[in-house]
Amino acid sequence: MAEAVLKIKNLCVDFLDDHTIVPAVSDLSIDIFPGETVGLVGESGCGKSTTSLAIMRLLDTNNARISKGSIELHGQDLTKLSEKEMQRIRGKEISMIFQEPMTSLNPVYTIGRQLTEGIVLHQGVSQKEAETIAIDMLQKVDIPRPEIMMKSYPFELSGGMRQRVMIAIALSCNPKILIADEPTTALDVTVQAQILDLMNSLRDELQMAVILITHDLGVVAEICKYVYVMYAGQIVETAAIDDLLNDPLHPYTQGLLNSMPDRWQGGDRLYNIPGTVPLPGTEIKGCKFADRCEYCTEKCRQAPPPLVRLDEHRSVRCFRSAGTQ
Amino acid sequence: MNIVPFAASAAPGLSKGMETMSEVPILEIRHLKKYFPIYSSGLIFSKQTGAVKAVDDVSFTVTKGETVGIVGESGCGKSTLGKTIMRLTDRTEGQVLFHEKDIATFNREEMQELRKSIQMVFQDPYASLNPRMTIGKTLEEPLLVNHVGSAQERENMVREMLREVGLDPSHYNSYPHEFSGGQRQRIAIARALINKPEVIIADEAVSALDVSVQAQIINLMKDMQKKYHLTYLFISHDLSVIRYISDRIVVMYLGRIMEIADKEDLFTRTIHPYTESLLEAAPQLTRRRQGKLIMNMDIPSASNPPSGCVFHTRCAGARQECETLVPELLDIGCQHCVACHRAKELVR
Amino acid sequence: MNRKSQSVYALAFHRFMRNKQAVLGAVIILGLVFVAVFAPFLTHYDPIFDQDYNAVLASPSSAHIFGTDDLGRDTFARLVYGARLTTAAAVLPVAFAFFVGVPIGLYSGYKGGFIDQWIITRLVDALQAFPSLMLALALAAVLGGGFLNAMLAIGIGFLPAFIRITRGQVIALKNQEYILAARSIGCSNLRIALVHILPNVMPTLLVQITLAMATAIISEAGLSYIGVGASPEQPSWGSLLRTAQSYLVTQPWVAAFPGLAISLVVLGFNMMGDGLRRALDPKIKQ
Numbered sequence: 001m002a003e004a005v006l007k008i009k010n011l012c013v014d015f016l017d018d019h020t021i022v023p024a025v026s027d028l029s030i031d032i033f034p035g036e037t038v039g040l041v042g043e044s045g046c047g048k049s050t051t052s053l054a055i056m057r058l059l060d061t062n063n064a065r066i067s068k069g070s071i072e073l074h075g076q077d078l079t080k081l082s083e084k085e086m087q088r089i090r091g092k093e094i095s096m097i098f099q100e101p102m103t104s105l106n107p108v109y110t111i112g113r114q115l116t117e118g119i120v121l122h123q124g125v126s127q128k129e130a131e132t133i134a135i136d137m138l139q140k141v142d143i144p145r146p147e148i149m150m151k152s153y154p155f156e157l158s159g160g161m162r163q164r165v166m167i168a169i170a171l172s173c174n175p176k177i178l179i180a181d182e183p184t185t186a187l188d189v190t191v192q193a194q195i196l197d198l199m200n201s202l203r204d205e206l207q208m209a210v211i212l213i214t215h216d217l218g219v220v221a222e223i224c225k226y227v228y229v230m231y232a233g234q235i236v237e238t239a240a241i242d243d244l245l246n247d248p249l250h251p252y253t254q255g256l257l258n259s260m261p262d263r264w265q266g267g268d269r270l271y272n273i274p275g276t277v278p279l280p281g282t283e284i285k286g287c288k289f290a291d292r293c294e295y296c297t298e299k300c301r302q303a304p305p306p307l308v309r310l311d312e313h314r315s316v317r318c319f320r321s322a323g324t325q
Numbered sequence: 326m327n328i329v330p331f332a333a334s335a336a337p338g339l340s341k342g343m344e345t346m347s348e349v350p351i352l353e354i355r356h357l358k359k360y361f362p363i364y365s366s367g368l369i370f371s372k373q374t375g376a377v378k379a380v381d382d383v384s385f386t387v388t389k390g391e392t393v394g395i396v397g398e399s400g401c402g403k404s405t406l407g408k409t410i411m412r413l414t415d416r417t418e419g420q421v422l423f424h425e426k427d428i429a430t431f432n433r434e435e436m437q438e439l440r441k442s443i444q445m446v447f448q449d450p451y452a453s454l455n456p457r458m459t460i461g462k463t464l465e466e467p468l469l470v471n472h473v474g475s476a477q478e479r480e481n482m483v484r485e486m487l488r489e490v491g492l493d494p495s496h497y498n499s500y501p502h503e504f505s506g507g508q509r510q511r512i513a514i515a516r517a518l519i520n521k522p523e524v525i526i527a528d529e530a531v532s533a534l535d536v537s538v539q540a541q542i543i544n545l546m547k548d549m550q551k552k553y554h555l556t557y558l559f560i561s562h563d564l565s566v567i568r569y570i571s572d573r574i575v576v577m578y579l580g581r582i583m584e585i586a587d588k589e590d591l592f593t594r595t596i597h598p599y600t601e602s603l604l605e606a607a608p609q610l611t612r613r614r615q616g617k618l619i620m621n622m623d624i625p626s627a628s629n630p631p632s633g634c635v636f637h638t639r640c641a642g643a644r645q646e647c648e649t650l651v652p653e654l655l656d657i658g659c660q661h662c663v664a665c666h667r668a669k670e671l672v673r
Numbered sequence: 674m675n676r677k678s679q680s681v682y683a684l685a686f687h688r689f690m691r692n693k694q695a696v697l698g699a700v701i702i703l704g705l706v707f708v709a710v711f712a713p714f715l716t717h718y719d720p721i722f723d724q725d726y727n728a729v730l731a732s733p734s735s736a737h738i739f740g741t742d743d744l745g746r747d748t749f750a751r752l753v754y755g756a757r758l759t760t761a762a763a764v765l766p767v768a769f770a771f772f773v774g775v776p777i778g779l780y781s782g783y784k785g786g787f788i789d790q791w792i793i794t795r796l797v798d799a800l801q802a803f804p805s806l807m808l809a810l811a812l813a814a815v816l817g818g819g820f821l822n823a824m825l826a827i828g829i830g831f832l833p834a835f836i837r838i839t840r841g842q843v844i845a846l847k848n849q850e851y852i853l854a855a856r857s858i859g860c861s862n863l864r865i866a867l868v869h870i871l872p873n874v875m876p877t878l879l880v881q882i883t884l885a886m887a888t889a890i891i892s893e894a895g896l897s898y899i900g901v902g903a904s905p906e907q908p909s910w911g912s913l914l915r916t917a918q919s920y921l922v923t924q925p926w927v928a929a930f931p932g933l934a935i936s937l938v939v940l941g942f943n944m945m946g947d948g949l950r951r952a953l954d955p956k957i958k959q
Contacts, residue, residue, distance in 0.1 A: 043535035044506075158623045159399075188398035188562065188624065193606035215535060218565075218608030245610055259540035261569035262610050269547060270569065272540035276505055411857055440859030453850035457872040466868075467858040516854065 042230035112150030394571030450509035695948020701941025762893035769828030778839025887942035
């Protein structure tokens with residue numbers, strides 16, 4: 001197997017809120033290999049977006065910080081780099097696309113200008129050469145008539161087209177890693193399907209590693225090879241996608257899948273996980289899911305369960321499912 | 326012709342055990358059109374240069390107690406349809422009949438009654454509650470403007486309703502910002518229910534919620550429907566949600582109805598190419614999509630929709646006539662209606 | 674969840690109190706009001722009739738701590754009583770602009786259409802095209818001088834800002850879902866404007882009110898200085914400056930104290946306005 005491009009080890013991120021420290025992500029470890037898409041799934045507030053910002057070192061330093069762990073890109077620890085060194089990595093080694101294709105493009109510049117900016121910056125080529133590369137990129141993301149598109153402004157494009165442009169910008173410097181934070185959430189289903197197809201084929205073509213962050217297990221099922229399920233700042237289960245869908249181990253994953261109307265097996269009501277996600281900063285001694293779990297025992301309330309590795313691609317953070325009860 | 330004074334039929338409890346009544350349409354939408362004019366400014370006066378056809382010649386009926394799902398992508402006019410039915414925005418043409426009476430002809434008093442009988446639940450639980458009003462005040466408002474009860478009675482009703490939607494009545498004096506998205510949506514549902522309406526129009530009511538919370542809210546809405554014999558018009562872009570909750574489904578595209586059918590019928594006997602690609606595109610857990618999508622173009626703008634069948638630009642099976650002739654909504658049996666020139670061939 | 678419920682204003686108050694600058698501004702303004710209310714207890718001189726001809730243009734001393742003016746009147750007494758006019762100058766024009774401008778803005782923004790776009794907006798544009806001082810001078814010429822007319826003139830000068838801000842906010846708010854929700858439960862337009870929209874516009878208006886008060890004080894001083902505001906014998910801070918003008922070089926303290934007073938109070942209003950803006954900003958949540 002190839003070497004992992006990105007190794008996240010025991011990452012912890014804290015939010016600082018008026019002198020109190022609220023852990024947002026704790027003890028998160030992920031290895032990402034070239035040519036693979038891994039999904040980071042969870043509901044709002046589970047820390048998935050915080051993780052992506054931490055990787056890019058884009059956390060707001062006024063109220064968040066990486067308190068522990070390392071993020072290694074080819075053996076280089078990103079958490080130790082200066083802002084200046086990070087700027088050389090962003091866009092060149094690791095790129096990111098966001099949820100809102102409406103607001104992530106600058107309305108006052110043409111698509112061409114926004115595309116070539118990064119190319120000139122990172123590849124040190126002339127404006128002319130950058131334009132050739134840019135047109136090439138637009139072709140890659142299946143945009144018809146790229147020469148005309150170069151002169152267009154963002155407001156002239158539809159949401160799907162803008163997301164394609166965003167992808168083109170993100171991929172223009174051949175990054176090794178693409179982080180996609182809810183890239184299709186704001187799009188219609190037919191457009192979403194097109195964008196997912198595009199991401200799939202570009203990943204194979206460019207042999208990048210893709211980290212897909214989403215709340216939608218359906219989207220994950222569509223393009224991911226491995227999935228990391230997050231709950232309250234922790235990874236609770238990791239698995240290959242088919243294993244996860246066919247045989248979810250963690251009670252939270254089970255609940256999440258069963259709540260989906262797709263999985264409805266008849267009967268009067270949809271399954272739902274009782275209760276709500278604990279507020280960030282709530283002191284929980286045992287398992288963070290204990291309060292909502294139907295299998296909760298005394299042990300679950302006493303000590304936090306560790307993430308137990310079951311086989312090469314499968315881990316679960318649950319005493320019961322890991323058989324350590 | 327005023328047949329059913331709906332104030333009298335506004336007591337939903339009456340319809341219990343009156344299942345035979347269910348064939349009477351509670352809402353009938355006839356050739357409804359809603360155009361938004363586009364102006365371009367001249368030197369002194371601006372002049373109309375076009376129109377966004379948000380809703381274009383839409384007809385269907387809703388019978389009492391059923392859930393009609395309206396599904397479509399952004400810009401298909403589903404939200405505008407909801408607002409036009411509620412008369413939150415005035416229609417351009419056509420009719421909306423509530424208990425067989427055109428709501429456009431309603432006078433002030435009748436409008437006030439209508440506002441009690443049809444309620445709306447909106448998408449964004451963060452935007453649909455006034456941030457400067459306590460939950461108690463927010464829920465009391467519908468009672469207040471309809472002059473229901475004394476202050477004490479109103480407060481009791483509000484507390485009761487809070488309990489019913491699964492919230493602690495002690496939240497009476499709390500402000501919206503103290504609640505999570507799911508809880509806010511419960512409050513919004515409580516506000517819609519407090520005047521005991523007949524029809525609820527839910528406009529993407531669960532789209533902004535996390536899956537597990539979404540399931541809770543959908544269950545709550547189902548429970549309330551049973552308890553109060555509500556009729557739902559459930560607007561959503563999410564086919565899986567629509568499939569779960571609806572009895573009948575209306576598929577819209579660029580302001581027009583493409584297909585209407587009973588739920589099971591629509592999924593087992595999909596006819597319209599648009600419905601088909603919608604089903605195809607929706608990510609599902611059970612099967613992985615094979616190969617590329619048939620439909621590979623952006624949705625055209627509603628201000629400049631394609632001629633003929635609005636879907637012909639993205640339809641793999643489009644023919645000559647599709648570009649010029651607007652297909653009619655044809656019943657192909659079992660109240661399964663399709664607007665497609667090839668409907669007859671596709672039925673087989 | 675047993676936290677005490679807090680309204681947006683209660684939260685804002687907490688944030689405001691944590692902002693030292695804002696609190697200092699508020700203290701200065703409270704000081705102004707205190708001085709205005711208790712003026713007779715702070716000095717035993719009458720600001721108009723106690724003329725000490727033995728001490729004309731006297732420098733600060735134990736008898737006259739801020740010195741005297743050209744008629745031998747005690748500057749401290751005139752400043753203290755002037756606080757009353759200054760308070761009035763801050764309140765009256767802003768109150769006029771608020772009570773006239775906000776309803777117009779609400780109506781215009783909520784109703785839209787011809788009256789909004791062609792009448793109210795154009796009138797506001799026209800009104801805004803005049804420099805406010807010119808407007809005040811023109812009004813003074815028509816209505817005559819005097820303190821109240823000056824107040825009215827300044828108030829009219831504030832109208833466009835209040836109409837614009839209200840109208841803009843209403844237009845942004847009226848498409849919010851909770852306004853739609855209010856319409857869908859059958860609220861009348863008047864009720865929506867007053868119960869649902871106005872409370873949401875108030876925070877912005879509150880900031881505008883404080884900042885307008887600062888401007889009002891300067892404008893009043895300016896008008897009195899050029900002689901169309903308070904009459905010369907009235908102890909307005911502006912007319913104090915006007916008197917002092919002739920002695921700027923020889924007896925600078927005559928001008929210094931009113932000048933300082935005006936600066937201090939305006940600074941207070943501005944600091945408080947800024948603090949309010951921060952405290953009420955919905956973007957900063959807890």
